[in-house]
Amino acid sequence: MKYRSDIDGLRALAILPVLAFHAKIPGFLGGFIGVDIFFVISGFLITKIISDEISSGNFSFAVFYKRRILRILPALVVVMLTTIAVGYFMLFPSEFKELGTSVTSASLFASNLFFLSQAGYFEGPAELKPLLHTWSLAVEEQFYLFFPLVLIFLVKIRKFRVDQIILVAAILSFLLSAFLINYSSMVSMVFYTLPTRAWELMIGSWLAVSWDRVQAKTTDKQANVMAWIGFSLIIFGLIYLSPASIFPAWNALYPCIGAGLLIAFCHRSTLFKLFSWRPIVYVGLISYCLYLWHWPVIVYSGMYFHPDNKYIPLFVISVSLGLAIASRYLIEIPTRDGLRSYNTKSILIAGFAMVMLTSGAGLVTFNISNSSRYTPDILKITAFTEYKSTKENNYQFRRKQCMIGRGEGRGIAAFDEIDKSICFNIAPDRKNYLIIGDSHAAHLWRAMETTYPEVNFLQVTAGGCLPLLNGRGYDECRKLMNYAFNTIIPSKKLDGVIFMGRWHQTTLDQLNDSVSYTRKYVKNIALFGPTVEYHGVMPLLLARSLMLNDNSHIEAFFDHSKKDLDAQAYNLAQKQGIPYVSLYNLICPEQKCRYMTQDGAPYQFDYGHLTFPASLELVAQIKQQRVVPFLSN
Secondary structure: OOOOOHHHHHHHHHHHHHHHHOOOOOHHHOOHHHHHHHHHHHHHHHHHHHHHHHHHOOOOOHOOOOOOOOHHHHHHHHHHHHHEEEEEHOOOOHHHHHHHHHHHHHHHHOOOHHHOOOOOOOOHHHHHHHOOOHHHHHHHHHHHHHHHHHHHHHHHOOOOOHHHHHHHHHHHHHHHHHOOOOOOOHHHHHHHEEEEEEHHHHHHHHHOOOOHHHHOOOHHHHHHHHHHHHHHHHHHHHOOOOOOHHHHHHHHHHHHHHHHHHHHHHOOOOOOHHHOOOOHHHHHOHHHHHHHHHHHHHHHHHHOOOOOOOOOHHHHHHHHHHHHHHHHHHHHHHHHHHOOOOHHHHHHHHHHHHHHHHHHHHHHHHOOOOOHOOHHHHHHHHHHHHHHHHHHHOOOHOOOOOOEEEEEEEEEEEHHHHHHHHHHOOOOOOOOEEEEEEEHHHHHHHHHHHHHEEEEEEEEEEEEOOOOOOOOOOOHHHHHHHHHHHHHHHHOOOOOEOOOOOOHHHHHHHHHHHHHHHHOOOOOEEEEOOOOOOOOOHHHHHHHHHHOOHHHHHHHEEOOOOHHHHHHHHHHHHHHHHOOOOOHHHHHHHHOOOOOOOOOOOOOOOOEEEEEHHHHHHHHHHHOOOOOHHOOO
16 A cells, blocks of 8 residues: 555644643643544554455465554553553552553453443543553454454455445444443443444545545545545534543544545645645654553653643653654664564564563562552552442442442342342331432441431432432433332332432432422432542542642542532522532531541542541531431431
């Protein structure tokens, strides 16, 4: 295939917004679409090479994977090993252990599946994962595991046009993405997995196998117009989209169609000079190494530099560019170009050895500890990142008994599995109050039950499931809430209902309707407001603040939006005439937040869920201050 400098220019248009977005440079909230542009470019280039070789009868799986090894592995291996070495000195033990797992999964090109089980791409805790960005490499390599086989099969049977089959497959993948994105429980799967991302690669693939036909049917004037439309679509996506946008699905069409149009027609348009400008092309040439290095640099610098430091973006960009340039001349060119003439079998063996090396390095990282670098007090705090797996936490949430969620088989019950005689038990000799909500209700249930022994508290809680009448959610969520609103509440056996949850501004109207509905059947109702949240894992932020002797470090990660939400929830309670509990004000009296309980436990064990000692302290204050009068009657 003839070299096209404008495609390297398009690579620059992909990597620069990604770098700016991750470095949090203002004006680039849609910069994440650069990954989608890379998918289209990759689909085109690889398919064009494969299809040309198949047509000439020169295609070889061994040679194909040899090229992939020389292109992908050397720089990736160096980045992963460097990330481990730096992580030993900068990460806390729990983070270092998780890094080991991510290294192994990235080595096996399965990191998208690993991170699928972790935090979402745009969530705070994701910013603490140095190899999160390797998910896109995993998606690409999974695609190339089977795509050459499919392409050869389609060429050989010759019953259908290959471009038509690819187009149909791309449409089906896109429709699957667009359908599943509507379900909150599926958003991460749509983002991270191949079946819902394959259509982006297949846009490039379709273009590769339709190349001659597409070029023959367009005049130069039409090609120029189409190239500018493609460029405009990408710019529109950069400006219009943000992490709050529904993505990928429909919103990924802007960068993907835009990239496809530029690949197809840029070389015949007035944009060619721009995309072939040598500085732009050079950025495209180092784009792979720049992509590999920039995220570990961002993660590690963000752990110790104050987030408000205005020089962080400059530092991140400078270091990332320096490492990318060095990698091009010390790693990429010597391996990709210098080893190209080497025996294919030797390269395949070397590639397998590199995969085994880094996989083994990940396993070693998982099993060794760097805890000797930290004081016992710091280790005690960071140990709370594992709090979710403790017996105390299970006792607090009743995960295996009354806590419903999407994680059946992982210690969380399904609706049909819970014992309703225990979770929804009506005690004839005590007052019966229903606590209804998501995990932000479950983390307070045990403390309420302990602090008010004279009251029987029913537990209707499901992870990620707000207590809303006719609310949306995954199947187990809807089953539970339908049962609560249609059976438990109308039974007239309750003395009160307490609404708790991780409220969002967009759900307050539904919450108001749910409270109004409940008042038809229950006299006493109370509303608990949102808890304090952080953009990150609270124990780790707290530990670093203590190490730096600087509370402003953890304060910089404070989610200030919860204060406004707390005020809005308070107004809702006032209009309904029901008691309101401001957890926000209890945790942060006079705008000075509590980080540790009297027993020496962090207040939260993740971004916002309370530890059991913290929940006991808060409920004790609620009782002492008689915030909910009907609880003390």
